[in-house]
Amino acid sequence: MSGRVLLVEDDPGIATVVREALQDESHEVVVCDTIASRDRNLTERRFDVMLTDVVLKDGDGLATLDAVRDVAPDMPVIVLSALNTLDTAIRASDTKAFEYFPKPFDLDELTRAAGQAIAARGRAATDAPSKGDELPLIGRSPAMQGVYRMITKVLRNDLTVLVTGESGTGKELVAEAIHRFGARKSGPLIAVNAAAIPHDLLESELFGHEKGAFTGAISQAIGKFEQAHGGTLFLDEIGDMSADAQTRLLRALQTGRIRRVGGRHEIAVNVRIIAATNRALEPLIAKGRFREDLYYRLAVVPIHLPPLRDRKEDIGALARHFLEQAEVEGLSRHTIDAEAVKALACHRWPGNVRELRNFVFRLSLLAREDAIDSRTVESLLGTTAQSGPEKPIAGFEHALESWLSERSLLPGTLHRAATAAFEKPLIEHALFETGGNQLRAAQLLGINRNTLRKRIAELEIDPQGFANRR
Numbered sequence: 001m002s003g004r005v006l007l008v009e010d011d012p013g014i015a016t017v018v019r020e021a022l023q024d025e026s027h028e029v030v031v032c033d034t035i036a037s038r039d040r041n042l043t044e045r046r047f048d049v050m051l052t053d054v055v056l057k058d059g060d061g062l063a064t065l066d067a068v069r070d071v072a073p074d075m076p077v078i079v080l081s082a083l084n085t086l087d088t089a090i091r092a093s094d095t096k097a098f099e100y101f102p103k104p105f106d107l108d109e110l111t112r113a114a115g116q117a118i119a120a121r122g123r124a125a126t127d128a129p130s131k132g133d134e135l136p137l138i139g140r141s142p143a144m145q146g147v148y149r150m151i152t153k154v155l156r157n158d159l160t161v162l163v164t165g166e167s168g169t170g171k172e173l174v175a176e177a178i179h180r181f182g183a184r185k186s187g188p189l190i191a192v193n194a195a196a197i198p199h200d201l202l203e204s205e206l207f208g209h210e211k212g213a214f215t216g217a218i219s220q221a222i223g224k225f226e227q228a229h230g231g232t233l234f235l236d237e238i239g240d241m242s243a244d245a246q247t248r249l250l251r252a253l254q255t256g257r258i259r260r261v262g263g264r265h266e267i268a269v270n271v272r273i274i275a276a277t278n279r280a281l282e283p284l285i286a287k288g289r290f291r292e293d294l295y296y297r298l299a300v301v302p303i304h305l306p307p308l309r310d311r312k313e314d315i316g317a318l319a320r321h322f323l324e325q326a327e328v329e330g331l332s333r334h335t336i337d338a339e340a341v342k343a344l345a346c347h348r349w350p351g352n353v354r355e356l357r358n359f360v361f362r363l364s365l366l367a368r369e370d371a372i373d374s375r376t377v378e379s380l381l382g383t384t385a386q387s388g389p390e391k392p393i394a395g396f397e398h399a400l401e402s403w404l405s406e407r408s409l410l411p412g413t414l415h416r417a418a419t420a421a422f423e424k425p426l427i428e429h430a431l432f433e434t435g436g437n438q439l440r441a442a443q444l445l446g447i448n449r450n451t452l453r454k455r456i457a458e459l460e461i462d463p464q465g466f467a468n469r470r
């Protein structure tokens with residue numbers, strides 16, 4: 001059974017070998033090197049097991065396990081320590097750590113222990129939600145109540161769900177909630193972001209490939225569909241899929257079988273699909289860019305997340321939730337009063353909940369007083385870029401998030417994949433700023449106009465879409 005592993009290790013050498021060994025076993029690995037980033041990761045996502053070093057730059061990984069238990073009470077923890085003292089071992093056993101590995105450890109043994117911890121966690125999953133299983137979505141607005149109702153309707157079946165909504169509205173959280181509370185919770189949840197992967201690599205990323213299927217395919221690779229077997233596959237930004245990938249995806253949905261790129265045989269996969277998009281698909285269908293039949297296959301159960309500006313009554317609860325998260329991350333404790341929440345509600349939040357979260361974190365970093373009032377909010381909002389349609393530059397942060405969580409790209413393609421992931425929002429930003437004028441966009445970027453035109457075509461950007469948008 002593959003799972004999601006959080007590796008807390010500040011020795012880059014050890015982090016790399018452990019990560020690679022775990023990835024070879026098809027586990028998804030997130031590496032961080034401080035307690036602060038550990039806690040941030042734990043509040044944002046669910047992990048099946050955590051591997052942690054003891055001595056970290058900003059504290060003791062063992063002494064701070066209580067904070068971990070607060071957010072992830074049932075997650076097994078494996079302690080890796082160079083201290084090798086009896087004290088560390090005893091402290092590890094006191095904290096109910098799953099296992100203790102003194103350094104240097106046997107990599108195979110460690111990988112096996114991680115696998116066992118993941119499998120044990122899968123078995124332990126019961127119907128009774130524990131504290132760590134609280135619905136991660138905050139907000140009681142009528143709009144969110146509608147979303148919750150839809151989520152509960154799909155927990156006991158495998159219907160395909162299409163989550164729509166602007167960037168940063170919580171689509172990925174909805175997918176996570178459906179998986180975590182649904183019948184497939186003991187299986188894997190695998191996410192693929194179609195916008196973060198270059199078009200020609202997406203098919204192999206989804207369906208895998210056989211050795212020698214194309215240049216760079218130096219060994220056989222299992223795709224996300226196979227990795228998600230028994231669980232859920234979250235397909236994010238499906239509006240960005242190439243025509244070929246769409247056709248292959250449609251076939252997989254129709255038959256329940258996939259074929260690896262360059263492979264001869266079809267392989268049966270048992271996967272629940274949750275797709276998401278922040279682009280309206282109807283215009284793409286009208287332009288022939290998105291297959292209508294695929295749309296209907298995906299949108300069996302549509303769940304729409306309204307933009308934050310249409311559910312302003314949620315802003316107070318969200319702000320308080322993010323203040324708590326900021327505190328968990330080591331920022332000082334803050335409260336926020338009703339007037340300050342009103343001030344927050346005056347902003348348009350084009351980047352939705354993600355933007356609010358970042359803003360609240362900045363507030364808790366910069367606010368001098370413990371109680372945040374409307375003056376503090378207004379002065380900080382005043383220095384923040386003001387509303388308007390969402391600027392594509394906001395996509396950077398998301399591209400970075402997706403990029404960092406992408407692990408299994410093909411050897412030899414890393415630079416190309418990373419460049420494409422960042423270049424697209426960059427070019428879109430320039431086109432946005434220049435109202436779609438390619439000459440001025442090229443000047444802004446400081447690149448040749450023909451180079452820009454070529455990249456626009458290669459990255460399948462529609463420059464017309466930026467005309468008159470400012």
Ligand SMILES: Nc1ncnc2c1ncn2[C@@H]1O[C@H](COP(=O)(O)OP(=O)(O)OP(=O)(O)O)[C@@H](O)[C@H]1O
Pocket residue numbers: 044136137138139165166167168169170171172173174236277278318321353354357398
């Ligand atoms: N209702 C909510 N309650 C708590 N946190 C939320 C909520 N909605 C969004 N968030 C937080 O906001 C951030 C963005 O959410 P998420 O990644 O799910 O958005 P998204 O719609 O998938 O964005 P994108 O379209 O850019 O992929 C995350 O940090 C998430 O935890």
